[in-house]
Amino acid sequence: MERGCLFTRAPPPLALAGRAPRIPTPRPPGAGIAPKDPDLRTSASLRSSFRYRSPPPQQLIVIPLQMLAGTVSTSSSGGTLMDMHLLKAATHGDAMSMKDMASNNPSILLGKTSQGNTCFHISCAHGHEEFCKDVLALNQSLLSEVNLDGETPLIIAVTRAHASLASFLLGRCRVLGLRQVTLQQDKHGCNALHYAIRCGHKDLALELIEAEPALSQGVNKYSESPMFIAAMREFQEIFEKLLEIPDSAHSGHLGNNALYAAVRNGNPVIAKKIMETRPGMAREDTDGSTPIILAVLWDKIDVLRVLLEHDLSLGYELSKEGISLLQFAAFRGHVGVARELLNHCPDTPHGKEDGWTCLHEAVWFNRTEFVEFILRAPQLRKLVNMRDNQGKTALHHAVRKCNPKIVAALLSHMDIDQKMDRRLLDAAMLGDSKSMKEMASSNASVLLRTTPQGNTCLHISSVHGHEGFCKDVLALNHSLLSEVNFDRETPLITSVASGHASLALVLLRRCEELGLRHAILQQDKGGCNTLPALSQGVNNCNESPMFDAAMRDFTDVFEKLLEIPDSAHDGHCRYNALHAAARNGNSVIATKIMQTRPGMARKEGTDWFNPMVPAILLDKIDVLRVLLEHDSSLGYDVSDDNGPLLMSAAFRGHVDAARELLKHCPDAPYCNSDGSTCLHQAISSGRTQFVEFILRVPQLRKLINMRDGNGKTALHYAVRKCNPKIVAALLSQKDIDITMRDNYGNPAAWELANAMNRAKTLNWNEVFMLMLKADPRNAPVLYNVHEQTKEKVTEASRKDAKSLTQTYTSNTSIVAILVAAITFAAAFTLPGGYSSDAGSQGLPIMARKFAFQAFLISDTLAMCSSLAVAFICIIARWEDLEFLIYYRSFTKRLMWFAYTATTIAFATGLYTVLAAHLQWLAIMICLLVALLPVLTKLLGEWPILKLKFRLGKSFKTDILDMV
Structure with missing residues (x-):
């Protein structure tokens, strides 16, 4: 009978993406036959995130342990394979057993595991200090043994956080003069000092520096020096000791250095020490960014101040792309950094050679506060009217970004020149090319001016269909084709919307000629895209009787087949009977197989x-x-x-x-x-x-x-x-x-x-x-x-504001109308009923009771507020996110009020009827109703309350705005 495969492939090595903007495409896993066993199947999405890697050759050498059988085997590292009893003793720190074995055979201590670890390595990993001392008393050469990962016992002790044991081993290395052991680097290039600092063992790190200063020169395969790690972890005392060593390395990951670490942490003390002893670090490029650029980007004002106080010329530095420090500050909106920079370097570069200034940068990234800072700084006033290589000023970009605050700030500045000349407006409306050319000949920038709605003269003439005027304007300044007004309309959109087909065709051809694809794709604000001889046989699926017996857990049948020397044990997909035993968890069959085959x-x-x-x-x-x-x-x-x-x-x-x-x-x-x-x-x-x-x-x-x-x-x-x-x-x-x-x-x-x-x-x-x-x-x-x-x-x-608004209004209106209907019905079925006495016919019987009056008031308030919400839901059809946020906030409060008022009306209505005869019941109902809003609030925000309880003072309410 044919079966599918038993197992699926276990996960190959992982590969996460790198920097956010450039996530590498995951490679598919290695080839193989797809499994069919649902117990072991992995998801396609998980498997696709793995990359296939072949293990090192030495890891593939696996030799059966035969020492207990009386023969000597070798480990994959080339030495004698460790005795299992010694391995157990090292794992548990059993020094007495180790000594007994060593007394009979001293060389037993040199045995290694398949990973190249000696008993000394194993005991160091478990922190058995006394065991280690006893082993060294018998064989000191074990101190210099390294495993397949290049680790000495000293490195293992440090990486496993056994500081006291590591200190003891360091002392023994010094006494025996084993300097090379102290300096040993593992397969990652890290020495004991790297790990001591990285794991936070400060005292051990200082001891290592004092014992062997040359450790400070070690750099791992990630180019990280001990000094860099110390600076990153802000271990100032260790950092200063390393800095005192003249030839100590200071490099870091990806070309970084210790000063980069100081900048990253905002540590002016370490930064000052570096600038006083190794000022050259300040000019070492870090993947295109020097420390001062990073200080500006990360808003590290104290470090920036230290750098500028020691070397003022750093303030005039430009990146490889020619970007100034003020532009980096504007990109992040760091006003404090810009102020400190200008305090030391009043005439620091404010832009690139192409005319793109820090004001353009601040406007483009919507840094309103930075824009206002620039407008207040005397030395930056001139940036208001400066143009980029397309002739656009900061106002052009502010209008295009549709940021009313920045536009208002720019327009309020007395130096700005933005309003379209009335004569040009008239010329555009009338299609007077001659007048337009005369004005442009004396001042070419006049064509860039806009109306209060953001329209240029090209927009105006497009509305009126003046084809000749439009051609003449484009001959003078083709950048007008990509300009958008406050309605995000380009001249092309304007001409189409106005019904001027021939003009629209002219503008479209010009956009194609100039490669202005964005101008063509621009959207306006309306979005207008499975028996002795038989035991050897196998079926077409390569399944033997033994395999089938093991798969079905027929132990008696399996044992009979196993007694036949040449019986087959193969299975489907090159599996065997032991695979089947493992699949079923049958330890009896597994034991029989391991004893015979x-x-x-x-x-x-x-x-x-x-x-x-x-x-x-x-x-x-x-x-x-x-x-x-x-x-x-x-x-x-x-x-x-x-x-x-x-x-x-x-x-x-x-x-x-x-x-x-x-x-x-x-x-x-x-x-x-x-x-x-x-x-x-x-x-x-x-x-x-x-x-x-x-x-x-x-x-x-x-x-x-x-x-x-x-x-x-x-x-x-x-x-x-x-x-x-x-x-x-x-x-x-x-x-x-x-x-x-x-x-x-x-x-x-x-x-x-x-x-x-x-x-x-x-x-x-x-x-x-x-x-x-x-x-x-x-x-x-x-x-x-x-x-x-x-x-x-x-x-x-x-982008989804319309859908969100419709969803919210639909749900809210249903609840509001339901509450309104309940309260409306309650008003005509008053508690206690109506009077039929003469002179008071039709009046409520309980009209003079306070609880009844409270019922009427709360019922009225509940109905009015719910009706108000229902009406707002009818008129709320705006496709604006800010309106949606306001609408949700307002209706939420109003519905909460209606909900509370409805519960009060319910409680007071029952109280009015029950108080005279069952006062205790009436009071209990009122208490339950009073607790209902509180319980609702508590249950509704329970996940956030639990999070706040777990984090304590680390909880930041403002961070949850997105949720």
Whole structure:
């Protein structure tokens, strides 16, 4: 019987996107036969985010453990494979057992695991200080042993946060003169000092600097020096010690340096020390940006002041593109920075050679406050009428951006020249080309002036259909074709709207000739786009009887088949009976196979799975335990396509499987060849429990700060996934370095910009607040991300304003009309009824009671307010976001009032009838009704209240505006 494949491919290495504006297209995973087993199928979207990487050759060398059988095996690193009893002793710090084994065979201490770790490495990873001392007393050469990751025991002790043990090992290296051990760099190029600073072990870092100053010269493969990391983490004492060493390196990631770190953190003290000793850092280019440019962009006024006080000429610096510092300040709207800059350099450049000034920049990015600052600064007054290379002034751009505040600010300036000359207006209306040419000959800029509605003379003549006039105007200034008025109409739109077809054809041809595609595409404000001999047989699907028996869990049949020496055990898609046992979690069958045919454990299916992978993916702990107990080297297996086993466990979030694996293989591989680790995988798959498990395991602590192929740490992944629980768990670790940047120079916080589609969720905003609390120095960057995100969200809402208004008005009007109907009916079915006595016929019986009067008043108020809301819903048809926001705010308050008044009317009406005979019931009804609005408010805002409770003082109400 034909079956589908049993398993799917485990996740290959991850690859997150880089800088927000240029997200690389993910490559598809490696080729393979698609699985059909629904228990192991991964989503297409997740698989598409992985990149295929082949593991290093040394990681593919997996040799069966035979030491317990009496033969000697070698590890993948070339040495003798470690005795399993010694491995267990090192993991648990059992020095007595280690000494007993060493007394019988001293060379046993030199045995290594498949990852090249000695018993000394293993004990250092677990922090067993006494064990380490006893091992060194027996064999001191273990101090200089390195594993496949290039790590010495010293580096392992530092990265696993065992500072006291690391200090002891450093002392032993000094006593024995093992300088090369102290200076050893791992496969990432990091030495012990890098990790000590990055993990926040300040005392250990100072001890390392004092013991071996040359450590300060080490630079890892990301070009990060110890000084740079110290500056990024603001460890001033360590920084100063490093700065005192003449030849200490100061470089950083992506061409950055220590001064860049000081600027990023806004640390004027470190910046001052650098400017006093190594002022050349101030002119080192950082991917096109020098430290002073970054100080301006990030609004670091104190650092900017230090830089300018030590070197005034920095204030006159231009970027490679010729952009001035004032333009960078205008781009971000940093008035304080611009003021400080002008205070030191009154005549600092204000624009580019093409005429684009800081005022144009401020207007284009809607920085109203900066525009007003420029208009008040005497040395910048002349920018008001300055033109760019298209002849446009700041007013032209302000009108095009439709920003009434900036337009008003510019128009109120006495130096501005904007109003169209009356004679030109008359000429455009009449089509008088001669008069227009005379005026343009004496002052060509006269053609750029506009009417109060933003119309140029070309707009006016297009309305009137003066084809000759339009041709003459375009011959003098073709830029008028792309001008838009306050209704966002170009002259082309104007001519079409006015019914001048021949003129519209002339203007269209001119736009095509000049390549003015945007002018043609412009929209106006109205938007106007599956028996002994038989045991050897296999069917057409390559399925043997043994495989089928294992798949069906027929243990008796399976054992009979297994007793036949040459019985087949193959299965569909190159699987075997052990794959089937792993799939079903049948440890009995698995044990029989490992005792008789252990070779099955290393055979892979068409999807590159050996039986270990499904045991991990399907969380079959009993089978996993059987496999590892018979051959622990299986735990170090790294397949061509699926990576190490810990990656598969992380993908599914199987903590127990990972725990069992680490129990037998303490140093099991944890990362792919591209650097992505099981921690990256767990975060990408949203496995919070697995992340917390990793953070609790000593031998996996260093994964917190490890980068993948794109330079991204686990924190980068967590922020982009917008998972506040994982972000909080990572930030709670003392070893984490939140200042690390990826290959694009982006910190973890910038990943929020790549999760723009989640910006209106509480998770996105909670992650934002968590990052702000963890790194307040990075607040400017975070607020810039928030501002850009808010602008895009607002713009999206603005485009959908009509739909939003219609949806809101429909829902609100239904509720309002319902409330109005209820209150209207209540007015004619008064509590107590009407009187039939002479002289008071038709009058309410309870008319003189206070509760009844309260009923009438509240019922009237409820009906009036709900009717008002219903009427507003009828007239509210504006396609304006600001109106929608006002409308929602106003109707929300009015409906809340109607809701409260209706509940009061209900309570007072019942009180009027019940008070005389059942006063206790009447009072209870009133109390319940009084609590109803409060409970409604509480339940409605419960998610935000919970968030506020979790974050405490870090909660920022204004950040939730987008939600």
